[in-house]
Amino acid sequence: MNKNMNLELNRREFLKLTSAAGLVSTGLGGMSINAFAADSVNFFTWSAAVDTVKSHANAFEKKFNVGVNYSNSPWAQYRDAGIAKLVGKAPVDVLWVSDAWLPEWVESGWLAPINKYPELMKYNADTADFCVKSMEYKGKQYGLTYYTDYMGFFYDDSKLKKAGITAPPKTWNEVTEQCLKIKAAGICEFPFMLSMAKESWLIEFITAMNYSFGGRFVDDSGKAIMQDPQKGAAQALQWVVMPAGPKGSNATVGWLRFYGLTTQAVADKTREANSVKLIEWFGGKAEGKYTFQKNLLNDLGSGFGVNSLFKDPEVIASVNAYTDIKIYESAQKFAKKKDTIAPWFGEWDEANGSLYQSAVLGKSTVENALTKSASVWTDLAKKA
Amino acid sequence: MWLISPMMFVLMSVAVFPVVYSLWISFFDLKLRRPKSAPFIWFDNYIHVLSDPGFIDSVLRTSSFTLMAVSAIMLLALLVALLLNENFIGKKFLSTILLIPWAVPYVANGLMWKWIYDSGYGALNGALLQLGFISNYLIWLGDTDKTLALIANAFVWKEVPLATILLLVNLKSIPEDLYSAAKVDGANIWQRFWNITLPALKPGFTLVMIYEVMMAVRHFDLFFILTEGGPADASHVLSWEIYVETFRKLSFGLGAALSYLLAVVTFLLAFFIIKTLGKKI
Numbered sequence: 123m124n125k126n127m128n129l130e131l132n133r134r135e136f137l138k139l140t141s142a143a144g145l146v147s148t149g150l151g152g153m154s155i156n157a158f159a160a161d162s163v164n165f166f167t168w169s170a171a172v173d174t175v176k177s178h179a180n181a182f183e184k185k186f187n188v189g190v191n192y193s194n195s196p197w198a199q200y201r202d203a204g205i206a207k208l209v210g211k212a213p214v215d216v217l218w219v220s221d222a223w224l225p226e227w228v229e230s231g232w233l234a235p236i237n238k239y240p241e242l243m244k245y246n247a248d249t250a251d252f253c254v255k256s257m258e259y260k261g262k263q264y265g266l267t268y269y270t271d272y273m274g275f276f277y278d279d280s281k282l283k284k285a286g287i288t289a290p291p292k293t294w295n296e297v298t299e300q301c302l303k304i305k306a307a308g309i310c311e312f313p314f315m316l317s318m319a320k321e322s323w324l325i326e327f328i329t330a331m332n333y334s335f336g337g338r339f340v341d342d343s344g345k346a347i348m349q350d351p352q353k354g355a356a357q358a359l360q361w362v363v364m365p366a367g368p369k370g371s372n373a374t375v376g377w378l379r380f381y382g383l384t385t386q387a388v389a390d391k392t393r394e395a396n397s398v399k400l401i402e403w404f405g406g407k408a409e410g411k412y413t414f415q416k417n418l419l420n421d422l423g424s425g426f427g428v429n430s431l432f433k434d435p436e437v438i439a440s441v442n443a444y445t446d447i448k449i450y451e452s453a454q455k456f457a458k459k460k461d462t463i464a465p466w467f468g469e470w471d472e473a474n475g476s477l478y479q480s481a482v483l484g485k486s487t488v489e490n491a492l493t494k495s496a497s498v499w500t501d502l503a504k505k506a
Numbered sequence: 507m508w509l510i511s512p513m514m515f516v517l518m519s520v521a522v523f524p525v526v527y528s529l530w531i532s533f534f535d536l537k538l539r540r541p542k543s544a545p546f547i548w549f550d551n552y553i554h555v556l557s558d559p560g561f562i563d564s565v566l567r568t569s570s571f572t573l574m575a576v577s578a579i580m581l582l583a584l585l586v587a588l589l590l591n592e593n594f595i596g597k598k599f600l601s602t603i604l605l606i607p608w609a610v611p612y613v614a615n616g617l618m619w620k621w622i623y624d625s626g627y628g629a630l631n632g633a634l635l636q637l638g639f640i641s642n643y644l645i646w647l648g649d650t651d652k653t654l655a656l657i658a659n660a661f662v663w664k665e666v667p668l669a670t671i672l673l674l675v676n677l678k679s680i681p682e683d684l685y686s687a688a689k690v691d692g693a694n695i696w697q698r699f700w701n702i703t704l705p706a707l708k709p710g711f712t713l714v715m716i717y718e719v720m721m722a723v724r725h726f727d728l729f730f731i732l733t734e735g736g737p738a739d740a741s742h743v744l745s746w747e748i749y750v751e752t753f754r755k756l757s758f759g760l761g762a763a764l765s766y767l768l769a770v771v772t773f774l775l776a777f778f779i780i781k782t783l784g785k786k787i
Contacts, residue, residue, distance in 0.1 A: 202753045209541050226539045311642065320736045465539065469755045479738035483650055486738075 162189030163393065163400045166207065166217040168200040174421050175404075178414050182403045188396045197322075201468070208232040208384065215387035215397040216404075218268055221256040221378045222325070225465040228259050234388040235262035239398050242266055245406045245428075253427030256378035256459045265380035266405025269418055271425035272376035272457035273330035281309050293370035294335070294361055301365075316362065318482050320475035326375055328478060329460050331358040333373040340461045344503065346496035349489070354496075359481055359488045376457025378427065381405040416440075425454070466502035473498045532762035539756050551763035561747065561764075565771075567654060568743040572722040575658040575665070579718050580711065582662065583669035588703075590670070591677045608667035616731030619660040623647050623732070647733055650740035657728050657741055665721065669714045676710030677703070712783040716776050723772050744768050 167175060172194060179190040191213070195203040201223060207214050208230070219227060227233045236242045245266055246254050257265050277290050285304045291297040301313035316327060332339065335358040339348040348355040357369060381404055387397040404414050412431055418424040419431075420440055431437045432451045441447040462470065474495045481491035532551055536544040555561050590601055607615070622629045625645040634640045646656055680703065688698045726745040729735060735742040735750065742750075748768065752761030 202756075205538050205756060209538050230539055230541060318737075320734055468539075472750060472754055476736065476739045476742070479736055483648070483738050485650060 161392070162191045163396045164191045164213040164215045164387075165193070165400060166204060166214050167192075167194045168197040168218060169194040170197065171418055171422055171424070174414070174417050178404060178408070178417065179400075181408065182400060185403075185409070186396070186399055188399070190400065205230075205232075211386065213386070214384050215393050216400050217382055217384065218379055219265060219382035221380070221459060222463055222467050222471075224257070224259050224264060225463060226468065227382070228264060229465045231385055233264050233382045234385045235264055236266070236383055236398075236401070237262055241402055242398060242406065245402075248428055248430050250376075250427040250429060250454060250457075252376045252457050252459050253378050253380075256376075256463075257380050265382045266401050267415075267427040268379045268381055268405060269415075269424040270376060270378045270427040272454055273326050273374050274453055281313075284309050291370075294365070295370070297370070298361075298365040314365075318362070318479060320479060324475050324478070325460065325462065325471055326377055328355070328358065329375040329462070331361070333375055333458060334358070334371055335361070335369050336371065336373070338461050340464075340499070344464065346499040346503075348499070349492040349496040351489075355492055356488055359478065359492065362482055363484075363488055372453070372456045373458065374453070374456050375460055376454065377460070462499075464503070465506055466499075469502055470495075470499050528762045529766060531759055532766055534759045536759035536762075537755075537757050544759070547759070551760050552767070554760065555763055555767060560742075563739070564742055564744045564747045567741065568723055568745075571654050571658055571661075571725075571741075571743055572719060574655060575661045575722045576715060576718045578658065578662045579665050579669050580714060582666050583673050583714065584707070586666065586670045587673035587677055590674055604667050604670060606667075607664050610664065612664065612727040613731065615660060615664045616728045619656075619663075619728070620647075620732055623656060648737050650738055653733055653737065653740040657732055660728050660732065661722065661725060665718060669718060672714050672717075673707060673710045676707050680706045708783065712779060715783065716779050719775050719779065720772050723775065724768065744771075 165179065175194075176192060179192050182188070183190055200218075201220075204214075204217060205227075206212075208227075219233065224233070243263070246263075249267060250270065253267050253270050254263070256270075257263050257267070281304055282288075282290065282300065285300070285307045287300050287303065291300050297314065304310050304313040316331075318324065318327075329339070332355045337348075337355050337358055338353060339346070339355055341347050341353075347353050350356070360366070381401045383394075383397055383401060387393045402408075406412075408414060412426075412428055412434075415426045415428055415431060416434070416436060419426060419437060423444070426437075432447065438447050441450055464470075477486065477491040477495045480486035481488050486494075533546060533548060534544045535547045535550070586604065590597060590604075610618070621627075623646040625631065625643055625648065628643075628646070630646060631640070631643040635643065647653055684702050684706075685698055688702060693701065724745055725743075726749060729741050729743055729746045730749070733741040735746040744764070745768070748761055748764045751757045751764055
């Protein structure tokens with residue numbers, strides 16, 4: 123009886139103690155996170171170049187004696203995870219942002235402009251024009267470049283030579299002719315490769331082709347013109363469905379990922395000052411050098427939007443190891459930002475991807491697909 | 507009462523609250539990309555969903571997938587269960603092998619089938635080409651007419667073992683005397699199967715059907731890994747629609763309304779199956 127009583131009491135005591143311990147530890151945990159966040163910069167990225175980022179963040183901590191709370195999420199879930207953090211007011215001061223999300227995140231009040239920080243704005247003078255434009259929304263700039271790249275087509279020189287082709291194509295008509303020649307020679311069953319999978323890169327592929335055909339999805343006023351047979355996206359999509367047409371230029375699309383500053387960081391003077399320092403450390407110069415951009419290039423082969431790096435001997439050597447830096451630099455000058463960047467981009471892109479696939483698979487005509495896509499764009503623009 | 511209160515608290519927090527809260531937000535125009543404005547809109551989300559032709563298409567695709575997958579699972583599970591109910595050499599080994607797909611997590615299963623179906627290096631193309639069934643590699647998951655069937659195939663591969671076990675347990679419970687008596691009465695193997703085995707398997711079939719229909723209707727993993735709803739919406743089923751609305755379009759109100767509709771459909775299907783097949787369980 124006594125034993126049972128003791129056991130029961132002990133069990134009750136145990137439950138009380140564990141409940142209390144749980145509550146206390148939750149409270150303490152929360153306190154410690156908040157206390158830490160007050161002095162440190164909360165830095166959120168997708169899980170790319172994790173070791174390179176950590177190493178550069180450690181150097182920042184040593185240099186400025188400011189902690190960096192670094193966290194990351196896989197790219198596939200990054201937008202959802204980032205938005206959930208920002209909506210839930212989890213401490214985020216600096217984060218990587220894709221050009222496609224900029225209007226959406228600004229309109230939601232999550233990103234703060236950096237125009238009032240001359241120590242950041244001075245880097246525009248050394249940044250590729252399309253990169254600066256990709257960080258601007260409604261006349262304000264929202265970050266410094268993390269990495270940039272542009273869409274280009276590669277060709278297999280040996281296959282061209284084998285088919286008796288002496289120079290790569292310059293027009294889409296020549297692409298068609300050379301592909302047919304390669305196929306007829308039995309060198310390759312599918313001489314042209316273009317990914318039409320419905321994922322985040324599809325918009326880059328189709329925008330690059332569209333620009334190359336001289337088309338646009340949206341005009342400068344934000345009105346959908348993708349359905350226009352001449353000025354829209356029809357010629358490029360028609361080429362994918364049934365290759366024909368002599369058009370073609372070197373115009374392509376460039377995309378940018380950048381360091382964004384959150385409004386919650388700006389609301390606190392210490393966090394704001396430390397965050398601006400961190401953005402410059404990563405997106406600008408660290409101790410007078412573009413260290414992080416060069417590390418990214420060397421570790422991952424990531425492109426950069428910093429013009430002067432094309433003259434840097436280390437960068438030249440690094441790029442020349444796998445391509446010609448002169449071609450790489452000159453091709454980047456043809457890059458333009460996507461014309462479809464708007465607060466409703468995500469929703470439109472979802473529908474547009476399916477419509478493109480329908481046209482390519484012959485389930486819909488090019489005209490129908492683009493008319494529907496334009497209608498989705500117009501509806502979303504009206505609702506915004 | 508004091509002793510169960512911590513568990514009650516946990517249950518209320520992690521089970522009851524999210525269910526009730528998601529019902530609550532289904533009445534709001536809640537979009538995360540404009541979190542400051544979330545007006546209460548009564549049943550507008552439900553009306554929007556039910557009047558959207560895209561939703562009807564998703565329901566039809568979900569029904570088609572469910573019908574294909576559940577029929578194949580029940581047929582294959584019955585055949586394998588009948589086989590394992592017999593005594594033969596290697597029965598234990600076969601029983602063990604059978605459990606492997608069941609033990610494979612859905613994500614791993616999806617990745618495995620993604621490799622098998624791959625148009626460039628997939629095992630399916632390799633095998634069919636070597637056997638002379640095809641002359642060129644085919645883009646399996648790029649064909650809108652085949653996509654749902656191919657995803658259903660991956661689903662069936664994973665689900666057959668559990669269905670087999672459930673039917674096998676049911677088979678083992680059929681009294682041997684019934685078969686002996688039928689043999690004495692001159693019933694052949696087909697008559698014994700039709701008049702004894704099949705009726706006796708009714709509880710097992712009901713259980714398998716309810717479980718598999720619920721799994722198929724709500725299934726998401728394979729659609730996410732293999733096709734992301736494509737190509738050209740060919741595999742844009744209800745669960746994918748919920749994911750797209752909630753996490754890609756960030757329309758949490760609409761996503762919650764869709765989830766509740768799916769829950770109601772699942773409940774009604776289970777209710778219908780129990781009412782029609784399960785009366786004598």
